[in-house]
Amino acid sequence: MGVILGKIDGGALLDVDLEKEPAPVREQLRVIMTTDRIKPHPVAAHPRVPENLRLAIREAVLRQATTAKGRERLAAARLAEPVPADYQSDYQFIEAIDIRNLANQE
Secondary structure, X not given: OOOOOOOOOOOOOOHHHHHHOOHXXXXXXXXXXXXXXXXXXXXXXOOOOOHHHHHHHHHHHHHHOOOHHHHHHHHHOXXXXXXXXXXXXXXXXXXXXXXXXXXHHO
């Protein structure tokens, strides 16, 4: 909405979120770049957080998806379908994207 309101020159969002917007909103936007598909909404922890705690939190989130009430909670947090993710295989490729040159791709 910041782009439409003229408050910012560009933004980023997931394809699925753009598709949910009404046509009048989508018509005011222009996609200038897409990336490979990634697992959305990663939950990250600082390296100082002990690995056993990181794993426990990950398992607790994934376990929520196994019950109706848990899925309801996750949907409210826009995490309807949590899946395990790995930085190297799922996100590291993003480091290679030269965001400084995006404006030159028009």
